[in-house]
Amino acid sequence: MESNNSRRNFLKKSAAIAMGTIAATSIVNNVFGASEYIEKEKATPDGGKFTLPMLPYNYDALEPHIDKLTMEIHHSKHHQGYVTNLNKALETVDGNVLGSPQSFENIFDKVAKLPTAVRNNAGGHYNHSLFWILMKPNAGGQPKGKLAAAINASFGSFDGFKTQFTDASMKRFGSGWSWLVVSKGKLVITSTANQDNPLMNLDSIEVKGTPIIALDVWEHAYYLKNQNRRAEYIASWWNVLNWDAVESLFAAVK
Ligand SMILES: [Fe+2]
CATH class of the missing domain: 3.55.40.20 (Iron/manganese superoxide dismutase, C-terminal domain)
Structure with missing residues (x-):
């Protein structure tokens, strides 16, 4: 595991995306720009609800490689389901067990003590939020x-x-x-x-x-x-x- 600081910073960045607080257009232009990360500092849902992040591209943007219908159902049905069910599952959690804030960092750290529904749906929400921004049209190739x-x-x-x-x-x-x-x-x-x-x-x-x-x-x-x-x-x-x-x-x- 990386240092606590780098892990915490990374999770905050990821959380901002998952919370939908980073504008989709900003993600297209600058996936992890500095200004978005400052906003991310405010993104932890302390007492708030997790929300479905917008995709940083249209549902048909990854055609012909990944089709429009798959993207639409995957994002608007499957991912939305994880978000909805995460919020529901968190309502059942004793505040003393999770503590504050209800961030991914805190949830993943204490996941062994939390209900399976929190584990499954927090994972589903985080994983998909990351997955979307790791794709874009006209991409592929090799890293630099x-x-x-x-x-x-x-x-x-x-x-x-x-x-x-x-x-x-x-x-x-x-x-x-x-x-x-x-x-x-x-x-x-x-x-x-x-x-x-x-x-x-x-x-x-x-x-x-x-x-x-x-x-x-x-x-x-x-x-x-x-x-x-x-x-x-x-x-x-x-x-x-x-x-x-x-x-x-x-x-x-x-
Ligand atoms: Fe999925």
Whole structure:
């Protein structure tokens, strides 16, 4: 796990996006610009409600790689469901157990003591919020600069990384996520089941760290277009992966 400060800063940034306090147009222009992060400081929902963040692009913007109907249902139905159910689940939590604020940082830290519905829906809300901004139209390609160097050092080459990440995504049995995380200063590929993520303070999380790439491998992410062909969906997703955002997250972890 990174230092408490860097982890806290990262979570605050992520929370601002999840809370919908960062304007979608700003995200398009500058995924993690400094001004948005200042706003993020105010974003922690202390007593407030979590809300569905707007996508930083239209539902059809990722065509032909990820189709409009999948994006619309995934965002407006599935992600909205996590947000709604997270707010409901939090109403049942004893304030003494969670304390304040009701932030992702606090929820993930205390998740082992919280109801399963909080774990599943807080994970669902956070994971999807990250997933959306890590895609954009006309993207894909390869990372640059320090991230490219770190990937080459960790995985031998970009192609080596791509193969290993794809393999981890294919091997996740059932529903879950695959991740590239910064863990103890190193880049590591890992995966989690259901809506868990590497930020959760749970023994079952194999690699704890700060996510910089998130890939949703639930069938709801691809079934309408690709049916059961997860490999086809993953191959399409590489074409919309927003390396600018990944690089920003990587820089923010340090
Ligand atoms: Fe999903």
